[in-house]
Amino acid sequence: MQRVGAICKKVFVMHPPPSIDQSNARAIIIAVESAEVCERHDLSGQACDLQVLAAETLQSSRGPGGVIHAPCGHYASVYDTTYPSVAMADVWFNPLPDIVTRVVVRAAKQIAKWSEIEVSPLPDQGDVLYHAASVSSIVDTRDVDSTYFLPNTTVPTHYSISLRTDIHNDVRTFSAITRIYLTVLVPTDLIVMHVQELNIASVALYRVASTGGNEIWIDSPTYMIDIVREHVTFRTAGMLPFGNYALEVAYTGSMRNYQSGYLASRYRNEANEWRSVGTTHFQATLARRVFPCYDEPALKATFELKITHHRTYTAIANMPLAGTDIDPNDREYLVSRFERTPLMSTYLLAFAVTDFKTLRNGQHEIVVRSNAQDDAMYALTVGSTILERLGSYLELSYYDYMPKMTSIAVPDRGTGAMENWGLVTYGEPSLLYNPAVNTYRNRKRVTTVIAHEYAHQWFGDLVSPRSWDFIWLSEGFATLYEYLATRLAEPGDEYWELFSVEVVQRAFLQDANERIRPINWQAATQAEVSSLFDIIAYQKAGSVLNMFRNVLGESEWRQGLTQYLTDRGYDAATEENLALHLQRAVEGKDILPPTANVRDLLASWTDAPGFPVLNVYRLYRDGMMILSQERFLEQSVLPTGHVWHIPFNYAYESSATFYDLTTAGWLSSRAAKLETPVPNDEWVVFNKQQTGYYRVNYDRRNWDLLAQALMANRNAIHRANRAQLIDDAFNLARADLLDITVVLRLMRYLRAERDYAPWYAADKVLTYLYDKVRATEHEHAFLVYVDELIEEIYATLSVDTVGQGESTLYKYLRQLITGWACRTGYKDCLERSRAALRKEFLPGQGETSVAVHPDVRAVVYCYGLQQDSAEEFQLIFQRLMASRNQAERTDLIDALGCARNADSITSLLATIVFSAAPDTTFVYLSEERNRVFQAIYSGGRAPTLALMNVLSDSVSVQQLLAIVGEGTITNAVMNIAQRTNGAEEMARLEMMLTAMNGILPSAPDTSSPRDDLVDQSYRLPTDTVPTHYTIRLHTDLHTGSRAFSGIVDIEFDVIVPTDAIVVHSRDLLIAS
Template sequence: MCSYTKAGTGEESGAQVAPQEREVLPTNIKPLHYDLTLEPNFDTFKFSGVETIDFQVNERTDFITLNSLEIEIHEAKLDDVPIKDIIFDTAKQTVTFKLPDHLVKGAVAKLHLKFTGELNNKMAGFYRSSYQEDGKTKYLATTQMEPTDCRRAFPSYDEPSAKAKFTISLVANRDLVCLSNMNEKETILLSDYKKKVVFNTTPLMSTYLVAFIVGDLKYVENNNYRVPIRVYATPGSEHLGQYSADIAAKTLAFFDKKFDIPYPLPKCDMVAIHDFSAGAMENFGLVTYRTVDLLIDPENTNVNTKQRVTEVVMHELAHQWFGNLVTMDFWDGLWLNEGFATWMSWYACDSLYPDWKVWESYVSDSLQHALTLDALRASHPIEVPVKRADEINQIFDAISYSKGSSLLKMISRWLGEDTFIKGVSNYLKKHKWGNTQTSDLWEALSEVSGKDVVKVMDIWTKNIGFPIVKVEENENGEITVTQNRFLATGDVKPEEDKVIYPVFLGLKTSKGIDESLVLDERSKTFKLPTDDGFFKINGDQAGIYRTAYDSSRWTKLGAAGVEGKLSVEDRVGLVADAGSLASSGFIKTSSLLDLVKSWSRESNYVVWDEILTRIGSIKGTLMFEDEATNDALKAFTRDLISTKLNEIGWEFNDSDSFADQQLKSSLFSSAANADDEKAIAYVKESFEKYIQGDKKAIHPNLRATIFNISAKHGDETTFDELFKIYRNPQSIEEKIAALRSLGRFTKPEIMDKVADLLLQTNIIKQQDIYIPMQGLRAHKGGVERLWKWLTDNWDKVYELLPPGLSMLGSVVTLGTSGFTTEEQKQNVEKFFSTKDTKGYNQGLAQSLDIITAKSKWAKRDSKVINEWLSANGYTK
């Protein structure tokens, strides 16, 4: 998915001895093979199962314990002997079979089970997904096992190190399509209307990668690759999968070559699912996606959506090697899966679509997501100790994905990209079909590079946070650099500042970048190699840290940016560092404002996005201050972008490059949000034409902005029009844009209407509840209305999104993190003080940290910001 004991390799990975505090299954037995037949019933929303598990007995024992949740077992036999003594532990999600006699070490036994499970609506395990066709509700049955929901589909040894082989059969109506990880072996007709589809046996794999689907599906395919690639969707939308099928063919061929290991399965299916809690899931050979992340019409899609779909497909396919072929030993190593797949998707995207220049946007995307979350006291290490199943979902976050990928980017630059890829290939070859720990990758990279990767990376992966590097300039052409822990709240305690990171300084001067300098102690002094006065730390922004200069150096670097001495990555990094340092109190916010004002002629969209994001952060922090400040910030934004916007406009041509399209849409969005008169007039005119039937009146690149701004200035009629678009969209992308815009209405009675829709799952799918919430969180009235909705409906929210699933944490964060004052923070703390926060405690703690940081920033710098705005002529 868009987490330490060491297993063996190959077919021999033996029993593991897990840390005592971890809730894992006993290792007295080891599953070798599952033979599983399942039949979903769309009338009762149940499924029946018949299962045989072949076990190897590791020690003399008289019991077998498996993971099982919400499954009713009707019959259990060991070989041919019935088992009567069956004990369920709901809290630990296990079932224990007490055997009539002992099993001896080294024996192989067969456990036969018959059971019934719930074809649930929780988007977990074996579940049902609904969709509308010709005015009727139809269903398909699908799976989501990661991280710990295979136990909802069938009793299993549901841990990543317990790799086994699976022979899966599905019983269904003859007119439905049945899919699983492997290709079909045979179809047996059971009656005039039923069939049994038997699939070939899988290679060794973990339970969280098992998948099966039953439904009315159609497909498109690409046959340019060695094995068939198909994209499946419900009838009528399958043609929208061709873009992703074509991407997959190029990507699999690219990874074959880079890893020097052929894709290991006989087919690759990708399926669009209407109800899906994540973005996508890398099930071996049967990858599942949200419809919006797989199905697109490339001719009627905005550039951001096209790039996202491309990267999501590449991310999931990278997992087929990194995660599926070689799997982390336990969930502590989740980052190894997700960080690597994220990095690899950027790498593949850069190679296959060089004109997109994705490494430039990486700095404002992955790196900033990582640094923003990791600057909170409530962050966690990349390698995070996990004890219970309910803790695992909480680490599918920007640390595992974005900090993980940023760390790999840093290592690949240190070692050299070719050396890095060679080390990864060696790692995959050595451990294929087995399980690993993070150190196994570091050892492979050490061997191929001759550098002590293990020592360096252990510090980065096993500690929370990252450093701020302060630069002091001396008179004799030397600089002294000092590292300390960085916190967004600016209140690091001595006991939190003991880790010394190996910081790659990447000293950029007019001679180039010196990659050899490493700050591996608290403070060091270096001689600058030139005397022309130009230098920047963290050249091309490859390191995971913030850099703080004195005020005169910020001014010089601003000038260097204008003079063309800094790369796009450098410029993005400077703005991001200045924004973060201003918000945490290391520099005055006026220094940030001076820097961005000096770059009003900037031509790169990534730099503009970062500039506008940082101004947006100031707006968000001062959201609950007086309106005059907000108006002045809008005036500043209009002035800042006016030169570039007048130069490029917002009309799109076929000749526009990827970068041109990005820049036009970014500046138009900013102008409209800052109440630019021409932009607002264009929004009104084009929206009116659109709802009158002219579907060409809104360019896909401007659609989201036009919907949002129409809502922001709209009334009940506008609401009805956007709601109608949501209910009858031209595309999935349009549907999501309309849904998000519903949260942008500012009239109280319409916000009430939107809040009332959030729990109506027949109107807004459970998976999409956060989308209108994002709209509400963007403005003051919406933030307050969202909190009222969350507190008034807490019991219903908790029931709809149970803590064992991942979405509750996201909803809590969205419902609370928009606040900016200490009093508001106390209200949040008071409300949750009486609640069981298991399963979302991390998200809540992070949200409270965010409010604290904004509160301190506003107290410290609101006067400075107002004085700057006034001095520069932006206040009325």
Template sequence: MPGFTEKQTFNIQEDQKDDEIHLSQNKVIMIGALIAAIITGVGLICFYVPDRSCGDDIIVVPTSDPQKGKTTPRATTEGSESTTPTASPSGPWPGRLTTAVMPESYELFLKPYIYDDDVPSGKARFTFDGNVTIRVRCYNATNRITLHAVDINITTITVFMMGDTDDMYQGLTEEKEYEFIHIELNDELVVDGVYDIKIDYLGQLNDGLSGFYRTSYTTDDETIVWGATSQMQPTSARKALPCFDEPAFRAVFNTTIVHRSYMAAITNGIEIDEEDLADEWTRTTYLPTPKMPTYLLAFTVGTFDYTENITANGVRFRAWSRPEAVNNTRYALETGSEIITYFEDYFGIPFPLEKQDMIAVPDFAAGAMENWGLIIYRETAMLYDPEVNSASNKQYVAVVVSHELAHQWFGNLVTPKWWDDLWLNEGFASYVEYLGVDFTEPTWGMKEQFVINDLEPVFELDSLGTSHPVRVDVGAPAEINEIFDSISYNKGGSILRMLNNILTEEVFTRGLTAYLKEHAYGNADSDDLWSALTEADKDDGGLDVKAIMDTWTLQMGYPLVTLERTDRKTVTAHQEHYLSNPSEGVSQEYGDQGYLWQVYIQYTDKTTNNFIMPNSAWMEKDRSIEFELADTVDENDWYMVNTYQYGFYRVNYDHENWMRLTDQLMTDHKVFPNENRAQLIDDAFSLARTGNISMETALNLTRYLGNEKDLLPWEATLDYMSYITNMFRLSGGFGPLELYMQALVEPLYDSLGWNDTDEVLEQYNRNNAIRVACYYRVTDCLDQASKLYQDYMQNPDNNPISNNLKTTVYCNGIRDGGQTEWEFGWNKYLSSSDSSEKSKWLSALGCSRQPWILNRYLMYTVAEDTQVRSQDVSSVLSAVGNNHVGIDLVWDFLRNDYDKIYDLFATSIFTFSSIISAVPQNFNTEQLLEEWIAFGEGRDFGPATRTYEQGTETIKINIQWMEKYEDSITEWLMRAL
């Protein structure tokens, strides 16, 4: 499942290439006749009353009829032989399943009640009938079976030993803290005995974007069409069925779905049988899955169509969507078919299943989810219409498709033993997604883009004292949810890219293949991967990969490598933990060896000038080392460390070398690769922010940008200039900043113009130039954007705006207009059927300068009849919060409506954390810090707890930055004009 790094941006948002990442169980004590009465009553209410929640209680049922409902699973694991379980409780949290009983297969039956129009008399709406038979094997004698269930009503349970007719079920208790149900037995299970647990239950198709939930879309004739889909990761399979809901408890799933005959029903396996039933229902049966964890279980039921092809290696590939958008699945289908074949070759292992389905659903919290054989996407992450969408929309589709297909091996074929190794899944997919897209779209410069999209953005979060290691102990679901962040995704991918560079591509892929083959259809952890890579490297140097990578995965943060030239060719390198707020300090919890890393240093100099085959040195957990430059180097020549920015660390030089690098940029910047030009700017501004170098040194680097035409250095510059802009929103320095940025961007703006052609990277940079020129009030840009928006308003059926420039033009039209311009945009948002187009309008609508309009826009997100989907609420808050007029409005909105926001979104890990993080990014006063701390006192932030803490630290950093640099930056800007 992909996650997305949130950057500081101008209040005019980019085309969103990186966007679109509870019911309590009350105890019920029943005895005798009261048990039967309550079960019957609750069952009838849940079944017959539309929209009533059936998840408030887990019903404790009496001993069932031993013969009732006994079934035999169609498929189990390999025969009936005993196998040693791989799962084992670990970590400090007590709420882990034991391995006394392990599942071998699930026989799952579902019947969702979905009605688009009038509900037939006596029928339920948005509920589902469930029945599951779990075949388990006993490994330790016990008279209790513990599994997970939440928000479902259990009606009957039976437990039989294979070959026996005596029901062993005695009673049911629950442990709400851990979302456990305990099936109490009247006798002990026999070691190596095989048992069937049959459970009948009722569930609710909730609207919380997790478990088995409802979704809808509106057709062109204003008809609402309902469906159901699922999101199980990380701990929501238990909302869809009672199960052993931990990643190490792999089992075979045999699924049968009874559904309305006009609807499609898709799950992990291929359809193998369809049977028409009475009253226009159909029973569809599916091929059993391989052994897999519960979080990969998936099903979607609804009115969907598909496109289809067969991959080069014979995999049936289908891409589904609502019927009106099915033609927009073709790019994802074609790209996915090529990428899946590429990964078969890259991993050296054929795709593990006979088919791969992908489906775009209207309501989805994350970008996508890698369920084995049925990947589920948010529409913006899978649908692409070349007539309407931008190049960045196209890239986003390709990247997410590649990410999810990489998971089919790394995560699905081999699954982490526990969520502390989530990064293995997400970090790996976040790295190789770029390789897959680079294979299908070689002109996009994907390997270069990794630096600005993944590596540099995560530096900011990982420099906080409230960061966390990529591999971190987690227990409760809220803790697990917290680590679905850019540390697991972006940093995980970045350190794997670094390791690939250290080992070489050949050794790296050889080790990956060995790892996947050894642990196929099972579970592994980080150490298993390090072992395979160490073995693969034996003939190429024999590095101890675990010793190296433990320093990068078990410690939070990263090093600052400070360099000083002691004579003509000798350089001393010193490492320390880099913190963006060193005065706050950091816990030693994750750095018990004093925060030291094994750092692979690659370097070159002016005379050698070899970035492809640079020199290298190791800091093997040394605080300081020395290395030698080339014999031919002059004492006045520059040198550069961290070529192509493969290493996950920042670099600081002595003042003289910074000046020499700056002079080289002014003379001929092309001497340095794009990645290193971006690195120089990113490192310099970050180091100036923490006082390691002067702000003047960093600002001087920007002077060469009048000659810069490439994307990466501009992205790095604009990211930091947007930070200065946001800090200066109420400062007297904003005027000089605006004038300097006008002068800086005008050469790029003039050279690229408005004619939106050329290659993708140039299209992105043109969008940057126009976006920034308009933001900083370049007259020609404002005139062009205003004319285009007014032309569109005059002729709403003929959009004259280039697809790649829509977000910029929409925002400027609304920002420089009034109510009429905003209402035009809002109506376009409502009427558009294209999800990416709607996303552009959501962003642009936050650009208004009218406080009452922005406040009304915020209130739309929590209104009962809201037109904003739950998955998009954080986008609205981010758009308004990045608008200088809207910062205080968002803050008031969060405080005044927090309880409502929490109730609506806390179960969606990506949405809720994004809402909390959207608020404090631009706070920079003591008063706002006090308000933020007061807001958090005694308040439950659930899965966003860590996000709130990071917000506190961010505000402190902003305050210190203003105190240190407001005056000096203003003075530099005035001198530069």
């Protein structure tokens, strides 16, 4: 240590990084000298160990020019500068500004940081690191406008809705009469509820006797609509005393083409005729677009629904059909009557009017267009199993609460789904699966989306969130059980293996933003409510719930959930309700820390933004560890007074108990000291199978031990933890908390990796780095590195064939590895792709066409088309135009975007323009035009250049702009810019932007001396650009009033990170 310390001092004295001032340099030298004293005198204890920590931080530092100084490294072999992955590390990690400087500065800061932390001694209860310090509550300072909430002087009890639709003729309006039965809780002359964009024709108020009997008309209230808050206030002639009433409203409304309210969709039937169908989507605040209602989730009521529709169509709803009558006013129409629903929230009401067919398996139904019935058989089978297994798991059968389950596949609706109680709606790719044309990924999507929506039947439908603040009680559980329920129903598919990489690690990426919201977050306006449906409500909440599932134990967890659902059934809930029943399930059991309760433990994760990194610093001489926590951010860590209650467990080389997920202890203070039996020459891994929602960082020596262990025997560490180590290490390096060389050395073991989850994590790292080095002088070194990782495993895989009995995760792995092989230029991969593509579309004379298996089609089609395959391109495009399978269409679009032939890409973009013609033969679904752009700029540099050529032509840009909208074009420009490397590509990008000048606000102005004559401060900044305006105005001009009120929704893209949104306004009084 003395010699190493002396050399390190010499390096920093002789070659101080340019931004290090003298005080920081001096602090570094002191740290090294302190470490030398500790070593020289063989001192032990906390003070010296903390100084050693500061000194070890320096061991990853570099000298001038990015040269790595081996004497400062813990092991000189780590810094083999002949190995390209290390020599180019700084360049590959380009987004971190001056990593040399920041490593050194951090070393100096680390000394002070460790000296500030109070390291707690071991508590008497063994290694449970729980302390009396209470959870640091995060005070919610969000200023929500409470006037958006209903006053609750009246509450609903029942809705009777009669609606007439002519969707069979593609008529996009409807008429309805809704009678709202309500109770007046406080004497009032105002009845306030929600309404949006409904044209009210008449209103009548009736008194309802508590003993039954006829309803008595008492008033025709006047009404006033607040279009900003979407309230309608009915004013009665006099005060209404406490009691029951019925308010009847007659009105008309309009249908939409997107997910809000009563929706219209179109599809082509067997005769190639366009047919229109109607479905609904009311979450979160959209029921008010179809009927006046108390549109808040806690205000539950029952519903009776009557739908008048053409006799050639059928109506379905949440409940079974009670009967069908002929419309007395028009015998070509039927009136479908449905049974009364249980108590439920307005956003869960649903109906559909279609000419579809129904497939049945007992009480489980799939409704689908007639030319897709075969594609629905898988969903019919797997859905029945999932619903039954979930009911058994929760000890609450679904059919004890609802008499039937119907799922409907809605054409041209994208991939979304909605959990309406008893009538779940899906975009077709999320419900239909045809093994002849769809891939294993499509099958996984269908299975997990069904599981997600069916989990909602308990979490969200039977028990709804008390307010949208607690939407995570719905979406978090559904996210967790979309994976767990598939393990119950289809254990062979191994989807649960993907939870940590697809859910936990995905949540980390967004939750590492400094401005991210906590799980519990208040919302009042419609925009605020909509913003809550994000990764925090879904992936983060699901991850935190899974952490507590493991902490409490599966038996206690299930017991608590069953009690929770039973107690709150047909009602709404808050986090406190959930915590109460989980607490009862663990009472009297040695599961939680002393004096702790579920509510406080859970609140430390739900009330605070972000998540922690658990720092594990080992004191090797003493067999001790110092555990500390701090908030992790994407570019740093953030000092915070908040303390998470972190449950931890660990495995080590001689005790690799990765399948025992029992909590070993809790870190409930900023730092604590832990005595462990881990030998000083063995590795340790915290957070077994990544069940905890936090990252883990180690001292450098432990990272080196882990890298050595993986190289020696990867299976010594669980595959979930191998994925965790890669993902944690990479993101710690991005935040400048770990040297990138640690990541690259750690990943060298991948040459022997055969499991998908670690490769999933590695793929994100490699993709990130490749985007930074492509088309630079460092690209070759990177490709050498990738080649070393994939060479052995590629030799075991087939690019173009599928074997019998392949597991789902094996198929995922094959696509990932063969994709990298073709991308990096493997001759075998490219030739096999090309040959398989030609064998399907252009077989030789006397040969029979052999279809590429769907499970290998993504790689074969994409890289087969990258070899100037104009003929195959046209044939694939023709298949796209003929296909009725929406998931297959998406895959075909992605393949077409890979073409290297510039003329092919240009013609593909031209079909978007031609598709707008009245009698066009080029048919795209609503979201597919945008998908074409995504496929092109994601397909490689050649198709991207072809796209840039098109966007450099002002006429072409204007034509495309008129069809796909500004948002799609702007998004394409941004993605092209993000994929631009090097001076040559930058010059090409600037040429394109110059050509687009004046067409898109996001395109920069071409500089001119004349600009100097204009006051630039009058122009809007270009860090945000608008993509769409939705404008709603209310005027009383007929009364002579010259005033108006309005609400405008401005959708925009952020081009440059900013905290200011600047738009124009004049003489407007802004209310909210």
